[in-house]
Amino acid sequence: MTDLHPTIAKVTERIVQRSAASRRKYLDLIERGRDAGTNRDQLSCGNLAHGFAASGEDKPVIRTGKAMNIGIVTAYNDMLSAHQPYGRYPEQIKIAAREVGATAQVAGGVPAMCDGVTQGQAGMDLSLFSRDTIALGTAVALSHAMFEGALLLGICDKIVPGLLIGALRYGHLPTILIPAGPMPSGLANKEKVRIRQLYAEGKVGRDELLESESASYHGAGTCTFYGTANSNQMMMEMMGLHMPAASFVNPGTKLRTELTRAATHRVAQIGWDGDDYRPLGHCVDEKAIVNAMIGLMATGGSTNHAIHLPAIARAAGIHIDWTDFAEISDAVPLLARVYPNGSGDVNHFHAAGGISFVIRELLDAGLLHRDIRTVARQDLTDYGKEPVLENEALAWKDVPSSRDEAMLRPVSNPFQPDGGMKLLQGNLGRCVMKTSAVDPERWTIEAPAALFHDQDDVLRAFKAGELERDVVVVVRFQGPRANGMPELHKLTPALGVLQDRGFKVALLTDGRMSGASGKVPAAIHLSPEALGGGPIGKLRDGDMVRVCARTGSVEALVDEAEWERRDHPEAPPPPYDTGRELFALFRHQSDLAEQGASPILAAMDSEI
Ligand SMILES: O=C(O)[C@H](O)[C@@H](O)[C@H](O)[C@H](O)COP(=O)(O)O
Numbered sequence: 001m002t003d004l005h006p007t008i009a010k011v012t013e014r015i016v017q018r019s020a021a022s023r024r025k026y027l028d029l030i031e032r033g034r035d036a037g038t039n040r041d042q043l044s045c046g047n048l049a050h051g052f053a054a055s056g057e058d059k060p061v062i063r064t065g066k067a068m069n070i071g072i073v074t075a076y077n078d079m080l081s082a083h084q085p086y087g088r089y090p091e092q093i094k095i096a097a098r099e100v101g102a103t104a105q106v107a108g109g110v111p112a113m114c115d116g117v118t119q120g121q122a123g124m125d126l127s128l129f130s131r132d133t134i135a136l137g138t139a140v141a142l143s144h145a146m147f148e149g150a151l152l153l154g155i156c157d158k159i160v161p162g163l164l165i166g167a168l169r170y171g172h173l174p175t176i177l178i179p180a181g182p183m184p185s186g187l188a189n190k191e192k193v194r195i196r197q198l199y200a201e202g203k204v205g206r207d208e209l210l211e212s213e214s215a216s217y218h219g220a221g222t223c224t225f226y227g228t229a230n231s232n233q234m235m236m237e238m239m240g241l242h243m244p245a246a247s248f249v250n251p252g253t254k255l256r257t258e259l260t261r262a263a264t265h266r267v268a269q270i271g272w273d274g275d276d277y278r279p280l281g282h283c284v285d286e287k288a289i290v291n292a293m294i295g296l297m298a299t300g301g302s303t304n305h306a307i308h309l310p311a312i313a314r315a316a317g318i319h320i321d322w323t324d325f326a327e328i329s330d331a332v333p334l335l336a337r338v339y340p341n342g343s344g345d346v347n348h349f350h351a352a353g354g355i356s357f358v359i360r361e362l363l364d365a366g367l368l369h370r371d372i373r374t375v376a377r378q379d380l381t382d383y384g385k386e387p388v389l390e391n392e393a394l395a396w397k398d399v400p401s402s403r404d405e406a407m408l409r410p411v412s413n414p415f416q417p418d419g420g421m422k423l424l425q426g427n428l429g430r431c432v433m434k435t436s437a438v439d440p441e442r443w444t445i446e447a448p449a450a451l452f453h454d455q456d457d458v459l460r461a462f463k464a465g466e467l468e469r470d471v472v473v474v475v476r477f478q479g480p481r482a483n484g485m486p487e488l489h490k491l492t493p494a495l496g497v498l499q500d501r502g503f504k505v506a507l508l509t510d511g512r513m514s515g516a517s518g519k520v521p522a523a524i525h526l527s528p529e530a531l532g533g534g535p536i537g538k539l540r541d542g543d544m545v546r547v548c549a550r551t552g553s554v555e556a557l558v559d560e561a562e563w564e565r566r567d568h569p570e571a572p573p574p575p576y577d578t579g580r581e582l583f584a585l586f587r588h589q590s591d592l593a594e595q596g597a598s599p600i601l602a603a604m605d606s607e608i
């Protein structure tokens with residue numbers, strides 16, 4: 001057994017020390033959890049009668065209170081292709097629960113935004129704060145206190161983080177997340193991007209573009225690019241919160257059904273009445289959080305998790321920062337190239353050996369904490385195996401080697417010696433850049449700034465031919481306090497066209513990009529944001545700006561005295577339509593992206 005890599009050990013210990021007081025307070029909460037009014041024994045007869053009134057055939061079992069009653073929190077809706085299969089899951093779960101003498105009820109539903117539907121639209125300004133809204137909805141669902149275990153149905157971008165943040169405040173409950181799997185592969189992602197760039201250049205019309213898009217996104221299941229949703233799945237494996245390697249099994253298959261059934265049986269086995277109690281708050285500890293960070297680096301995961309993982313950790317009393325990410329990135333090799341970091345999609349990744357291969361490789365190399373408390377039978381070792389059906393029964397098998405080294409490689413022969421996410425800092429602040437999808441010759445870009453306060457103005461300038469040059473496109477007032485920190489992924493085709501025409505191009509913003517954003521170097525999440533005085537506000541058109549993932553720097557190359565003299569521009573008005581005004585409270589309370597950009601956690605931490 002290889003010793004744990006010294007950097008992983010050092011960063012973990014630093015996080016443990018930094019979090020000692022808040023983690024202790026959190027663990028005390030878990031100890032009190034069952035007595036703090038969030039447990040069926042605390043309920044009155046009236047409470048209970050309301051709780052099981054409509055439970056049908058399960059009523060006698062729920063009424064006796066002897067078996068686990070499982071609370072299902074579901075993010076089902078028809079907007080997310082990834083979540084559409086969840087519509088039938090509660091009935092499957094109830095049947096599976098009865099098979100082991102338990103019961104299950106839908107504790108509540110939570111909203112889920114499809115970032116693909118809102119991308120480039122006003123709705124995208126609600127995307128990040130939908131995460132905290134989901135956390136609040138999860139807490140409302142579990143506050144019924146009718147449950148001794150929980151199953152969370154969520155996959156996509158802000159939904160898994162939101163479900164986890166809410167469920168962690170009920171960390172005394174054993175909890176398993178149940179994925180629904182990726183849609184089968186459609187039009188190749190590279191062809192999708194080619195048509196998009198032709199459309200951006202005016203060379204094809206909407207009909208051809210719509211045909212291409214709907215051949216790519218064509219059915220039920222998660223989109224097959226390796227964006228934030230599929231990075232969520234990877235992280236849940238690295239933290240041991242799924243049934244092992246359940247993530248990338250397609251919907252509508254027998255194996256998928258058996259994995260859902262197994263998760264329901266398993267959660268009933270890890271409750272406080274048994275001899276293998278595994279509460280969520282003990283599973284999500286410092287080592288599990290570090291494992292999730294490692295997984296992001298080893299697979300080129302979504303930059304959105306530089307914001308979500310700090311928020312998830314904080315809900316468990318754990319504090320991480322971008323320096324932790326950067327040091328882990330330097331120690332962890334890139335083992336997977338899944339689109340946008342390569343040409344294959346998550347179905348190809350899974351077929352090549354997928355997450356099981358990655359975990360086993362990292363464990364064997366001492367690059368993961370093996371000894372974490374997972375929801376499975378032992379430790380993370382279980383997650384280095386892939387699920388199969390043997391004579392119709394679920395089994396897990398070793399994955400001895402990659403079945404496609406064009407997209408999945410061993411630690412002995414990685415794509416990059418270090419991970420896919422870099423910390424950049426300098427006189428403009430701190431930000432992150434995902435390098436795994438960017439050609440290394442573009443890791444350093446130094447060019448004149450073109451300043452914008454709105455992504456649509458960038459596209460207008462592109463169409464007017466005003467960006468045909470080396471350029472750092474700066475889009476500011478896109479931070480959480482300004483307009484909710486939208487993804488600016490709609491800029492990708494136009495910036496890609498400029499890059500393909502041979503210009504040196506980079507994006508610099510206090511906003512976000514999609515996890516599916518790829519080949520154009522993007523220095524994002526710049527903190528502190530422009531609203532409130534962040535240095536990005538001092539930039540002027542034509543300033544030379546340098547972003548460099550090699551040296552980890554983001555600099556305005558402006559005379560120091562001139563820079564000091566500069567004042568800040570007037571901020572654009574806050575967003576007002578599409579319900580965005582309802583989220584003013586969240587904008588006002590949000591803290592830094594590096595802390596998780598979470599208004600609810602900022603307010604919670606100010607009280608406890
Ligand atoms: O972070 C992410 O992974 C994105 O938010 C993703 O969920 C979103 O749907 C993209 O917009 C999809 O990519 P396209 O917009 O290119 O289809």
Ligand code: SF4
Nearest residue numbers: 114115116156223229
């Ligand atoms: S991956 Fe993105 S686009 Fe696809 S269903 Fe999920 S949120 Fe929507």
